[in-house]
Amino acid sequence: MSTFQAPKGTYDLIPPRSAKFLAVREAIAAPLRNSGYGYVETPGFEDVNLFARGVGESTDIVSKEMYAFETKGGDRLALRPEGTASVLRAALEANLHKQGNLPVKLWYSGSYYRYEKPQAGRYRHFSQVGAEAIGAEDPALDAELIILADQAYRSLGLRDFRILLNSLGDKECRPVYREALQTFLRGLELDEETLRRAEINPLRVLDDKREAVQKQLGGAPLLRDYLCDACKAYHEEVRELITAAGVVFEDDPKLVRGLDYYTRTTFEFVHDGLGSQSAVGGGGRYDGLSEMIGGPALPSVGWALGVDRTVLALEAEGVELELPAATSVFAVPLGEEARRVLFAKVTELRKLGVAADFSYGSRGLKGAMKSANRSGARYTIVAGERDLAEGVVQLKDMESGEQTAIGVNEIVAELESKLG
Numbered sequence: 001m002s003t004f005q006a007p008k009g010t011y012d013l014i015p016p017r018s019a020k021f022l023a024v025r026e027a028i029a030a031p032l033r034n035s036g037y038g039y040v041e042t043p044g045f046e047d048v049n050l051f052a053r054g055v056g057e058s059t060d061i062v063s064k065e066m067y068a069f070e071t072k073g074g075d076r077l078a079l080r081p082e083g084t085a086s087v088l089r090a091a092l093e094a095n096l097h098k099q100g101n102l103p104v105k106l107w108y109s110g111s112y113y114r115y116e117k118p119q120a121g122r123y124r125h126f127s128q129v130g131a132e133a134i135g136a137e138d139p140a141l142d143a144e145l146i147i148l149a150d151q152a153y154r155s156l157g158l159r160d161f162r163i164l165l166n167s168l169g170d171k172e173c174r175p176v177y178r179e180a181l182q183t184f185l186r187g188l189e190l191d192e193e194t195l196r197r198a199e200i201n202p203l204r205v206l207d208d209k210r211e212a213v214q215k216q217l218g219g220a221p222l223l224r225d226y227l228c229d230a231c232k233a234y235h236e237e238v239r240e241l242i243t244a245a246g247v248v249f250e251d252d253p254k255l256v257r258g259l260d261y262y263t264r265t266t267f268e269f270v271h272d273g274l275g276s277q278s279a280v281g282g283g284g285r286y287d288g289l290s291e292m293i294g295g296p297a298l299p300s301v302g303w304a305l306g307v308d309r310t311v312l313a314l315e316a317e318g319v320e321l322e323l324p325a326a327t328s329v330f331a332v333p334l335g336e337e338a339r340r341v342l343f344a345k346v347t348e349l350r351k352l353g354v355a356a357d358f359s360y361g362s363r364g365l366k367g368a369m370k371s372a373n374r375s376g377a378r379y380t381i382v383a384g385e386r387d388l389a390e391g392v393v394q395l396k397d398m399e400s401g402e403q404t405a406i407g408v409n410e411i412v413a414e415l416e417s418k419l420g
Helices: 018-033 048-056 060-065 084-093 139-156 174-186 192-200 211-217 229-244 307-317 336-351 365-375 385-389 411-418
Strands: 045-047 068-070 076-079 104-113 125-134 161-167 263-271 279-285 300-306 329-333 356-358 379-383 392-397 403-407
Touching (some): 018 139, 045 084, 048 060, 084 125, 139 161, 139 229, 229 263, 379 385, 379 411
Antiparallel strands (some): 068 076, 104 125, 125 300, 161 263, 392 403
């Protein structure tokens, strides 16, 4: 046993389960790559003010959950708690918005960090795949992202997820709703901290998960009743586009996301098989974020899907992913000459794209065959001095148990043919 363990609230990805995570990341990314989204990767830490301004100082993420620290040089940095602000910062810094091809469409994959109480489906270190479309205000763009996420989940075999959809209005109609909501909240029996939050950003109170708060919110005014005509028309077009694409969703007038930068379209993917941590992903439009962090006006929309929670959702539904074999061919040499010959054949197979492994160390036949079994290989090549003297190797089909002598110079072509 090692002296050290993974920090509380984190996890290690270890084979064979780690293959599921790789498959989920690939499945989420695939429709994005087919839709004009280019890959972006940002540092694991940023200036703390990027998140304070963008995500919002009144959010739990910034006020309670962010890992913030001061460097030896006196800089105030934070481990990234989410991806959108970092990706937008990177796009602005590289002037991607000035290259004349808007929207700038980017996707990313990485780890994020929040100091939360660890529980099933909620970790202090977690993995997400996200997508951002920067610099265009178009209902079709909002619809595109929702459709692509739905496509990704269905390609994995997920069926029991729901899409919740709402509009949070814009700078024209949100202030009127904000005032009505604040008036309502001031009449409730709320603790001092919640009342303070209501004055800074009252929508955050609607997102409060505490039962004592939720019980009092039954009669809260709904934002949909305050939407201006432009926001109503915009939201209706989003709904029509995703409906025409065959994507099923639920209107949720109480849906608000946990970040301050969202405007207009907001949506969440939930899976009821995950208990209290039912959200597997979500996103929305954030037309004012660029200006919040010092950039020009760039209306944008995006989402992030949790890899960890998607894997849990797959397991809750009993979905078994079709994962590529980690090893298709396993070579077992018996003697030094066989080691040299079979190692060369394994190298040749790998160059052809065949997943091949080798019995390393000085194990005997029995131990080496146990390793071959554990590897999951479909075929095993075995060779000793007598085989090589005859110019052959023994090819064993690990499913049927059948063993055949194949010429040393023919074995690579034979395996490539058998494995397709």
